[in-house]
Amino acid sequence: MRTQVGIVGAGPAGLLLSHLLALRGIDSVVVEIRSRAYCEARQRAGVIEDGSVRLLREAGLAGRLDREGLEHGGIYLQFAGERHHIDFRELTGGRTVTVYAQTEVVKDLIARRIAAGGALHFEVTDTEVDHLESERPVLRYTDATGVRHEVTCDAIAGCDGFHGICRLTIPPGLTTVREREYPYAWLGILADVPPSTDELIYSHHRDGFALHSLRSPTVSRLYLQVEPDESIVNWPDARIWAELARRFELPGTGWELKQGPVLDKGITPMRSYVSAPMRYGRLFLAGDAAHIVPPTGAKGLNLAMADVSVLAPALDALLSGDDGPAAAYSATCLNRVWRATHFSWWMTTMLHRTPGADEMAAELQLSQLRYVVSSRAAATSLAENYTGYPPVPAPAALAS
Ligand SMILES: Cc1cc2nc3c(=O)[nH]c(=O)nc-3n(C[C@H](O)[C@H](O)[C@H](O)COP(=O)(O)OP(=O)(O)OC[C@H]3O[C@@H](n4cnc5c(N)ncnc54)[C@H](O)[C@@H]3O)c2cc1C
Numbered sequence: 001m002r003t004q005v006g007i008v009g010a011g012p013a014g015l016l017l018s019h020l021l022a023l024r025g026i027d028s029v030v031v032e033i034r035s036r037a038y039c040e041a042r043q044r045a046g047v048i049e050d051g052s053v054r055l056l057r058e059a060g061l062a063g064r065l066d067r068e069g070l071e072h073g074g075i076y077l078q079f080a081g082e083r084h085h086i087d088f089r090e091l092t093g094g095r096t097v098t099v100y101a102q103t104e105v106v107k108d109l110i111a112r113r114i115a116a117g118g119a120l121h122f123e124v125t126d127t128e129v130d131h132l133e134s135e136r137p138v139l140r141y142t143d144a145t146g147v148r149h150e151v152t153c154d155a156i157a158g159c160d161g162f163h164g165i166c167r168l169t170i171p172p173g174l175t176t177v178r179e180r181e182y183p184y185a186w187l188g189i190l191a192d193v194p195p196s197t198d199e200l201i202y203s204h205h206r207d208g209f210a211l212h213s214l215r216s217p218t219v220s221r222l223y224l225q226v227e228p229d230e231s232i233v234n235w236p237d238a239r240i241w242a243e244l245a246r247r248f249e250l251p252g253t254g255w256e257l258k259q260g261p262v263l264d265k266g267i268t269p270m271r272s273y274v275s276a277p278m279r280y281g282r283l284f285l286a287g288d289a290a291h292i293v294p295p296t297g298a299k300g301l302n303l304a305m306a307d308v309s310v311l312a313p314a315l316d317a318l319l320s321g322d323d324g325p326a327a328a329y330s331a332t333c334l335n336r337v338w339r340a341t342h343f344s345w346w347m348t349t350m351l352h353r354t355p356g357a358d359e360m361a362a363e364l365q366l367s368q369l370r371y372v373v374s375s376r377a378a379a380t381s382l383a384e385n386y387t388g389y390p391p392v393p394a395p396a397a398l399a400s
Contacts, residue, residue, distance in 0.1 A: 001029070001149055001150065001151040001152070002151065002152050002153075003027045003029045003119070003151055003152075003153055004021075004026050004027045004153065004154045004315075004319060005017075005018075005027070005028040005029075005153060005154065005156070005157060005315055006029055006137070006139035006153040006155075006157070007028050007030040007031070007157045007159055008129065008158055008159060008160040009030075009031075009158070009159035009160035009161055009164060009287075009289070010031075010034075010039055010106075010110070010120060010122070011106070011159060011160075011287065011288070011304070012105055012106060012109070012287065012301055012304050012305060013287030013288070013304040013307060013308050014030050014032070014157065014159030014160075014286075014287075015030065015109035015110060015120075016061075016109060016304075016305055017157055017159060017311060018113055018118055018120070019061065019109060019112060019113060019118075020059060020308060020309065021312055021316075022116060022118060023059065023060075024312065026315065026316060026319065027119075028118070028119070028157075029119040029139065029151050029153075030119065030120045030121065031124045031127055031139065031141045032120070032121065032122050032123075033123070033124055033125065034123070035123050036110060036122045039106055039110065040103060040107050040110065041103060042103060043101075043188070043264050044103070044301070045101075045295070045298065045300060045301035046099055046101045046213060046214075046221060047072075047097050047098075047099060047213070048069070048097060048098045048105075048302065049097055049302045049387055049392075050096060050097065050387050050388050050391070050392075051306070051388045051391060052305045052306070052388070052392070053065065053098050054392065055305060055392065056105070056305075061109065063108075064108055065098065065100045065108070068104070069099065069100035070098065070214070070217070071096050071097075071098050072088075072096060072097050072199055072200065073087065073199075074086050074087045074088045074089070074383075075088075075199050075200045075202060075386070076199055076200065076201045076202065077202050077204075077369060077373055078201055078202065078203040078204065078250070079203070079204040079205075079366060079369045080366060080369075081251065083250055083253075083255075084373035085199065086373070086382055086383055087383075088383040088387050091379055091380045091383040091384070092380070092383050092384050095383075095387040096387065097298070097386065097387055099213070099215065101216075105301070121144070123143075124141040124142060124143055124144065125142045126140070126141060126148075127139070127140070127141045127160075127165055128140040128141070128165070129158070129165070129166055132156065132169065132281040132282055133281040133282075135154070135282065136152050136154070137152075137153050137155065137156045137281070137283065138151065138152055138153065139151040139156055153282075154282070154318070154319055155283075155318060155319070155326075156282060156284070157283075157284050157285075157308075157311065157315075158283055158289045159285075159286050159287055159304075159308070160289050161287070161288040161289055162273070162288045162292050164289050166283060166285060166289055167275055167285055169280075169283065170283070171280075174280060175275050175280075176276050177273070177274070178272075178273070178274045178276075179273045179274075180271070180272040180273075180345070181269070181270070182228070182270035182294060182352070183228060183355050184208070184209075184225050184226065184227065184228055184353075184354075184355070185225075185227065185228045185270060186223045186224070186225065186226070186267065186268045186270065186295065187223065187224045187225075187226045187230065187232070187240065188223045188265065188266055188267075189221070189222050189223075189237075189240055189262050189264065190215065190220075190221055190262070190265070191219070191220045191221075191222065191259070191260045191261065191262050191263065192218070192260045192261045192262075192263050193218075193219075193220050193258045193259060193260025193261075194217060194218050194258060195212070195214040195217075195220045196220070196248075196256065196258045197214075200212060200213050200214070201248060202296075202347075202351055203247050203351075204350070204351045204352075204365065204366075204369060205246070205247040206353065207243075207247060207353065208225035208226070208247065208352065208353045209223075209224075209225040209247075209296075209351045209352040210222070210224050210225065210243075210244055210247035210248060211223040211296075212244075212248060219263070220258070220260070222240075222244055223295075224240065224244060224247065225353065226267065227355075228270075232265060232266065232267055235265070237262045240262070240265070241257075245257045245259075268295065270294040270295075270348065271292050272292065272294060272341055272345055273291060273292040274291045274337060274338065274341060275290050275291065276290075276330065276334055277330035277331075277334075278290045278330040278333055278334065279326065279327075279329055279330045284315070286304065286307040286308050286311055286333075287303065287304030287307055288304065290333075290337075291303060293340055293341055293344035293345075294344050294345070294348045295344075296344055296352075297343045297344035297346075297347045297348075297385070297386070298386070299344050302388065303336065303337055303340055306336055309392070310329055310332050310333055311329060314328070335390075336390065339385070339390070340385075343385040343386075347382075349365075350365060350368050350369060350372075351369075
């Protein structure tokens, strides 16, 4: 078999890349180890930056997002019994984020690729990439019926997430890894209950961080800071709701947390990880395959989309004999990746309780929070990073 770009992974990075390449008339084959149903149900991100919304819109993918997505002009920061609004619109000259679940982005992308006749193979096994230093790298996989395939490509995109195989094929001496694990995890629930808030609430509490997010006008998404090795069996629904109510409590205001049936729950470790460079020969890494951020800054999905918006035109040029944009791909992406990595680390360490931290550390955290909600300069810094920095220009990803 022959294609121009072999894509490993049908997450947001791989699917969007395949669509952006198709807009440029470039063929791709996408292979994915999970089933379509699994990919469409996996609960993950939900906050989409201004620039990512524009990219999806200009790529013709925002029909449902524009109808069902919920535009948010700020967030609340809560600490020491106070809740403060950070007004993104006012601080950044009108920039916002949109709440639209990653599962919906993935459903939209899969539907579009299938309608366009795109080669999208689910439930593959034994994925391999080879001959990456040559101009004809090879993608091998076994399809769902057990037939082995070998696809000769011009380039391969490793969009296979943090646990994928592509990053591991780069000889170890050629990459630099920077990594930090955090001494806590997030217990997340999806609940069949309307949100109790108009904007996301980021709550710093002496017993740990909590986040009130949402996925739609009728479905809430809530998170609790828990121990890194915590087991979900220790958290029956009643305990989760009691702990959430305590960490969001605002005495004397009448505000109450609405509770409802829990549709999904799980525990996610927190990690910052950057592997550089994001290119090895004709292999290009994108999204979580190259970098992971803790979810506090709502950046992972946005970075995945930003990477492939740079990669699509770079591959287009490479296939026409110009290696310039492909040579610049890694450095261009890493500039945004490191900004998001710093912002996510900053939000995480400002808002979580660090196990074993002393009173000095606790006072420093509170001082930082008070500064962010009282200084226009500090609040603007949070707002411009949260809505996406550097702001994404009109998507070059689409120009041919
Ligand atoms: C609880 C949680 C909350 C989050 N909240 C946010 C948020 O609010 N905002 C935000 O921007 N980000 C958030 N993120 C991060 C975001 O979900 C990820 O950054 C995003 O999924 C990255 O997309 P991706 O396509 O790079 O990787 P993935 O979505 O991981 O996709 C990779 C795909 O590759 C497949 N694959 C793996 N190995 C192979 C193989 N060998 N062969 C073929 N296929 C393979 C996988 O099955 C998967 O489908 C959150 C993450 C979590 C866990």
